Every structure is written in structure tokens, then in C-alpha cells.
Amino acid sequence: MEHNKLSRTPLPRIFLISSGEEDPDHNIRLAMQLSRLPRSISCMVQIREKQLDSRQLLALAQEVRNIELPEDTLLLVNERVDIALAASLDGVHLPESACSPDKLRPIAPKLIFGCSVHSQKSLSIAEESGADYLLFGPVFDTPSKRRYGAPQGIEKLGELCRATKLPVFALGGITPDSASRCMEAGAYGIAALSIFQDPSRFVETIEQFHHIISP
Amino acid sequence: MIPSPPFLCVITDEALCPVSLAEKALEGGAAMIQLRHKSASGSQLYSWAIEIVNLTKRYNALCIINDRVDIAMASRADGVHLGQQDMPALVARKILDKYTIIGVSTSSIEEAIQAEKDGADYIGFGHIYPTSSKEKGYPPLGPKALQEVSKQISLPIVAIGGVSLYNAALLLSCGASGVAIISGVSRAVDPSLATRKLVSAINKRDS
Numbered sequence: 001m002e003h004n005k006l007s008r009t010p011l012p013r014i015f016l017i018s019s020g021e022e023d024p025d026h027n028i029r030l031a032m033q034l035s036r037l038p039r040s041i042s043c044m045v046q047i048r049e050k051q052l053d054s055r056q057l058l059a060l061a062q063e064v065r066n067i068e069l070p071e072d073t074l075l076l077v078n079e080r081v082d083i084a085l086a087a088s089l090d091g092v093h094l095p096e097s098a099c100s101p102d103k104l105r106p107i108a109p110k111l112i113f114g115c116s117v118h119s120q121k122s123l124s125i126a127e128e129s130g131a132d133y134l135l136f137g138p139v140f141d142t143p144s145k146r147r148y149g150a151p152q153g154i155e156k157l158g159e160l161c162r163a164t165k166l167p168v169f170a171l172g173g174i175t176p177d178s179a180s181r182c183m184e185a186g187a188y189g190i191a192a193l194s195i196f197q198d199p200s201r202f203v204e205t206i207e208q209f210h211h212i213i214s215p
Numbered sequence: 216m217i218p219s220p221p222f223l224c225v226i227t228d229e230a231l232c233p234v235s236l237a238e239k240a241l242e243g244g245a246a247m248i249q250l251r252h253k254s255a256s257g258s259q260l261y262s263w264a265i266e267i268v269n270l271t272k273r274y275n276a277l278c279i280i281n282d283r284v285d286i287a288m289a290s291r292a293d294g295v296h297l298g299q300q301d302m303p304a305l306v307a308r309k310i311l312d313k314y315t316i317i318g319v320s321t322s323s324i325e326e327a328i329q330a331e332k333d334g335a336d337y338i339g340f341g342h343i344y345p346t347s348s349k350e351k352g353y354p355p356l357g358p359k360a361l362q363e364v365s366k367q368i369s370l371p372i373v374a375i376g377g378v379s380l381y382n383a384a385l386l387l388s389c390g391a392s393g394v395a396i397i398s399g400v401s402r403a404v405d406p407s408l409a410t411r412k413l414v415s416a417i418n419k420r421d422s
Contacts, residue, residue, distance in 0.1 A: 054302050055300050083285075097258055103289050104289055108285075
């Protein structure tokens with residue numbers, strides 16, 4: 001199966017991250033939400049469910065893979081290259097504590113590898129080890145990221161974007177209103193967890209973001 | 216290839232540095248080291264795996280990684296060990312080459328038969344005796360259950376749970392190819408000596 005979409009098309013600019021909630025129905029909610037993605041809008045989708053054991057995570061990844069998604073949607077899983085390979089996902093998102101892409105690419109040459117960066121140091125590591133994109137945050141204050149410390153702010157986002165040629169996704173408290181400021185600061189796209197949680201506004205929110213950040 | 220029986224597998228202890236424990240166990244004659252550390256980060260696990268793979272090569276032993284098939288692949292470990300909450304062996308086999316060892320933890324005849332069907336290379340079976348190393352939700356299976364399971368499957372069986380100098384030889388007589396141990400080695404005053412004594416106990420059973 002070919003899933004090396006990176007070489008064919010640019011990355012989507014909207015990056016959905018699953019919430020990792022301790023909720024027995026969460027998997028179903030995630031699958032239902034994804035099946036409602038507007039056909040014309042492609043997204044990066046990261047399955048980030050640290051509370052699941054490996055077998056549950058694999059089952060979820062396989063389930064999500066089987067959903068009919070808009071063309072050019074890229075499915076990623078947090079950290080686990082083995083899960084990505086087993087479920088034929090498109091890539092892996094690596095937190096700063098994960099193994100670096102250069103160690104992992106030899107076992108999965110077709111996957112996209114993205115890295116979370118929170119500092120100049122982690123930026124250098126991600127660049128030198130061959131990351132395909134970067135995720136930077138929290139840019140603004142957000143409940144889901146509060147434990148990672150104070151917001152980094154739009155200026156830091158701008159500095160990072162100027163310091164790298166890699167696509168940077170801005171994460172953390174981003175709303176359709178603030179998305180344009182992130183794009184002006186040099187972000188390639190925006191990433192979010194919480195704002196996509198409200199099922200009644202899901203499609204509307206995606207469309208708003210799409211409208212604002214499409215070049 | 217899994218080690219020829221009888222062999223000793225030492226599993227690393229969350230509370231101690233896995234690399235130094237592995238080195239001591241290898242000095243003592245362990246044939247298999249399983250790197251098991253559920254709370255370590257991916258990068259930490261990877262660097263430990265690289266170090267332990269180097270050590271096991273030097274001692275002509277095997278390095279097996281618990282749960283993380285990707286870390287096993289990236290570190291070129293000899294195999295993976297999968298629990299019932301980990302990736303099924305059947306799926307792991309699809310992303311691994313045929314030479315990579317797959318072990319599966321089992322605690323019933325049904326799970327053992329399933330592991331064999333799924334293409335596992337060995338099974339862990341236990342816990343045989345009471346153990347403090349892991350929280351268990353069920354009573355010890357006892358050596359009799361080991362005897363039963365060894366009649367039902369042809370895969371090598373590694374007995375685990377409360378293994379000691381006093382019962383190791385019995386477990387081999389009950390059909391185990393090897394025994395696995397955590398705290399009996401990791402919590403010993405001299406882990407290297409504790410390993411050596413166990414290795415000698417399992418090799419003495421026929422004499």
C-alpha cells in the first residue's frame with residue numbers, strides 16, 4: 001500500500017488532534033466526527049490517545065483508517081511507528097521525548113514524520129534529524145495545554161517560522177479569529193484539539209479555519 | 216532463534232537502570248534480556264535498547280523489547296515481547312521480518328493456543344507462583360497448568376512468576392524451555408551472582 005502522500009502534494013494546513021479523553025465512547029465520537037469532514041477540505045489528523053494501551057490504539061487506528069476521508073487527508077498517530085505501519089497510516093507525530101525521525105525513518109521510509117518543538121534546541125534536533133513538519137505551541141492560552149506552561153506567544157511563533165524552512169503548525173488556543181495572526185507570523189497551518197470537540201460546531205469550525213488560512 | 220533450553224530470561228525492573236541490570240544478568244549467564252519499561256519515553260527506551268543490544272551481542276545472548284515493536288525494529292533488537300494488551304502477534308508479524316522473535320504473554324491454555332496460531336515464536340506463561348513484581352488480577356496458575364499447556368502447544372514456553380532457585384528445575388520438568396525472572400535478580404544484593412545460581416539450577420535438573 002502506498003501512503004507516501006508527502007512527495008505528491010503539499011501538506012494540508014488544518015491539523016486536527018484527537019483529545020485523548022478518558023471516555024469510553026470517545027473512539028466512536030472521533031470516528032463520527034472524522035466521517036463528517038467536508039469533502040473539499042483536506043486535513044492532517046493526529047490520533048493522540050495516550051490513555052489507550054497498544055492493542056486499543058491499534059484498533060482505533062485501523063477503525064479510523066477505514067473511514068472514508070477527503071482526498072489528501074493525512075492520518076497520523078502519536079509516536080508509535082509500529083501502529084502507523086500496522087494500520088497503514090500516513091505518518092507519525094513525535095513529541096519531544098520521542099525517538100528522533102532519523103532513528104525511525106529507516107524502518108518506515110514512506111511515513112511522514114513531524115516533531116513537536118518548544119525551543120531552539122528542539123528545533124535544531126528536529127531539523128537535523130529530518131522532520132517533515134513542525135508543531136509549535138502553545139501559542140495562546142488553552143485548557144488542554146495549560147500543564148505545558150505559559151503560552152509562548154505569537155512573537156515566538158514568528159521567530160521559529162523565520163528560523164526554519166519547514167512547515168510550522170501553530171497549536172494552542174487558536175480560534176478562527178487568531179488563526180490569521182498565526183498565518184501572518186509565518187505559520188504554515190494551524191493545529192487544534194479543544195475547538196474541534198464540540199460536535200455541533202465541528203464542520204462549521206473546520207470551514208471557518210479553511211476559509212481563513214487557505215492561501 | 217530463541218536460545219536452546221534450558222535458558223534464563225531476565226526482565227528489567229522499572230525501578231533500576233535497565234542497562235546496568237542487563238549487564239549484570241549477562242555476566243551471570245542470562246541468555247535473554249527483556250527490556251520492559253512502561254513509563255520510559257521513546258527516546259530513553261531507544262537508547263537503552265541500543266545499549267542492551269550491544270551488550271547481548273557481546274555475550275551471545277538475545278535482546279527482546281517489551282510492547283514497542285517500533286523500538287525493537289529501530290534498535291535492531293532480536294525480538295519483541297507482546298502482552299495481551301499489546302499489538303497482536305499476527306499484526307506484529309506483518310510488519311516484522313520473519314527472523315525477528317515474537318514472544319507473547321499468556322495466562323491460559325486458550326491464550327497459549329491463540330499465540331501459537333498467531334505465529335508467536337515462544338510464549339511466556341504465568342504467573343506460576345505468587346509474585347510481587349506485577350499487579351495480578353488472578354491467582355497463581357501453578358506448575359500443573361504449565362504441564363497442561365505444554366501438552367497443548369509445541370512452542371517453547373517460558374515460565375514466569377515467582378521463579379526461584381528452589382522451583383526453577385521443576386518448571387523445566389513441567390515442560391518449560393526457559394524461565395523468566397524480574398525481582399529475583401533485580402532485587403538481589405548481587406544480581407550477577409543471583410543470575411549465575413539460577414542458570415546453574417536450571418542446568419542441573421537432569422543430573
